[in-house]
Amino acid sequence: ETFEQKAFFGELSYDISDQLTATVGVRHFDYEIGGVNSFNSSPFAPIDPADETGQSYKALLAYTPNENMMVYGQWAEGFRPGKGIPPNSTCATLNITAPTQLDSDNSENIELGFKSSWADNQFVFNAALYRINWDDIPVLSVLGSSGPLSCIVELNAGKAVAEGVELEFQSRVTENLHIDLSASYGETTLSGDSPLGSDGDNLPGSSDFNATLGIQYDFSLANNSSFARIDYSYISEYFSVIGSGAGQTPAGGFGQLNLKVGTQFDQVSADIFVDNLTNNDGLTWVESVFSGATGITRANQIRPRTIGLNLRYQF
Numbered sequence: 001e002t003f004e005q006k007a008f009f010g011e012l013s014y015d016i017s018d019q020l021t022a023t024v025g026v027r028h029f030d031y032e033i034g035g036v037n038s039f040n041s042s043p044f045a046p047i048d049p050a051d052e053t054g055q056s057y058k059a060l061l062a063y064t065p066n067e068n069m070m071v072y073g074q075w076a077e078g079f080r081p082g083k084g085i086p087p088n089s090t091c092a093t094l095n096i097t098a099p100t101q102l103d104s105d106n107s108e109n110i111e112l113g114f115k116s117s118w119a120d121n122q123f124v125f126n127a128a129l130y131r132i133n134w135d136d137i138p139v140l141s142v143l144g145s146s147g148p149l150s151c152i153v154e155l156n157a158g159k160a161v162a163e164g165v166e167l168e169f170q171s172r173v174t175e176n177l178h179i180d181l182s183a184s185y186g187e188t189t190l191s192g193d194s195p196l197g198s199d200g201d202n203l204p205g206s207s208d209f210n211a212t213l214g215i216q217y218d219f220s221l222a223n224n225s226s227f228a229r230i231d232y233s234y235i236s237e238y239f240s241v242i243g244s245g246a247g248q249t250p251a252g253g254f255g256q257l258n259l260k261v262g263t264q265f266d267q268v269s270a271d272i273f274v275d276n277l278t279n280n281d282g283l284t285w286v287e288s289v290f291s292g293a294t295g296i297t298r299a300n301q302i303r304p305r306t307i308g309l310n311l312r313y314q315f
Contacts, residue, residue: 031051139156210235
């Protein structure tokens with residue numbers, strides 16, 4: 001398979017005032033994908049070439065009332081190249097016409113944000129509201145099956161929208177004690193009915209709530225710089241299929257606690273860590289491999305409690 005792309009990007013900023021700056025940008029692209037591919041087809045089966053030429057744009061307006069604060073609004077476009085799809089021998093056996101092209105998928109991103117630092121950078125607080133419109137979503141889909149054979153192809157199907165809020169807080173409580181906190185809440189759903197599902201269905205793997213907390217204490221051990229750190233992360237439940245996941249086992253809905261203690265002397269640093277201290281058995285992905293009487297469900301589980309030692313030498 002061959003992939004050739006030519007692109008250039010330009011950006012222009014203009015200070016409307018001492019506190020207000022506008023920025024615009026454009027990216028021009030021209031790509032072509034072709035050649036041969038043996039995946040799920042006869043060896044070296046030819047691929048119909050895929051090519052596209054176009055532009056994507058961005059615009060940013062930033063207001064900085066002082067050197068420690070900024071309010072901004074940004075709009076940007078993005079895309080991912082499409083590709084040709086090799087002939088699928090299984091689909092041909094089942095007399096199913098499979099697509100030979102996967103179009104590029106693209107997004108429109110809108111973000112409103114606030115960045116700030118307080119008390120001589122002792123506290124940092126950032127917040128953002130976002131909305132992403134996603135078109136021509138590439139997915140693997142089963143077009144038909146017979147016995148153990150299934151015609152599974154990659155195709156463009158439908159639109160989705162993701163919107164939510166992200167918060168970030170950092171604090172240097174003392175010279176030695178630091179706290180980091182971040183959280184986000186959002187929803188990613190189909191926008192309109194499509195072969196994937198109905199309007200408003202949740203996309204696979206999209207949890208509504210995520211949060212992380214980190215606390216680090218720096219100290220001196222025998223005149224060597226040392227630290228102790230604790231990190232906790234939580235992810236809410238989500239499903240690995242389109243929709244509400246009726247009858248499905250959810251993934252997520254678990255937290256993970258990590259500990260680390262380390263020190264540095266001369267050119268050598270060492271730390272001892274314990275990941276997943278509570279030995280949580282949370283699931284990160286759950287899916288059905290086949291349907292019907294022979295159906296089986298498989299899942300990915302987070303790594304069990306892991307204890308280790310890191311040694312580093314700096315030349």
